[in-house]
Amino acid sequence: MQTASAGIESHPTQVPARVEQRHQRFQQKLVIGAGNKPEAHSKAMPAVTKPKYTPLELQIVDLKDRHPGVLLIVEVTSTADHIILRKCRKLA
Numbered sequence: 636m637q638t639a640s641a642g643i644e645s646h647p648t649q650v651p652a653r654v655e656q657r658h659q660r661f662q663q664k665l666v667i668g669a670g671n672k673p674e675a676h677s678k679a680m681p682a683v684t685k686p687k688y689t690p691l692e693l694q695i696v697d698l699k700d701r702h703p704g705v706l707l708i709v710e711v712t713s714t715a716d717h718i719i720l721r722k723c724r725k726l727a
Contacts, residue, residue: 688696698707
């Protein structure tokens with residue numbers, strides 16, 4: 636009776652050169668990705684700017700700041716909707 640380990644070959648103790656090179660590249664990416672970029676590879680990060688809000692968005696942000704925890708429901712319509720409503724009211 637053979638044991639299960641009898642058919643398994645032992646793993647080579649030496650790592651192939653291509654695997655070692657791939658490991659080195661991975662380590663370099665890992666170190667660079669952690670924020671330790673060398674000066675030669677660093678790129679200037681764009682400045683973080685505040686988003687530009689429309690007047691309606693500014694009103695909504697102000698309402699949310701003044702009333703935290705309150706569900707805010709906003710209906711936004713276009714000028715065309717108002718014109719159609721006026722015409723419908725005249726016809727009615």
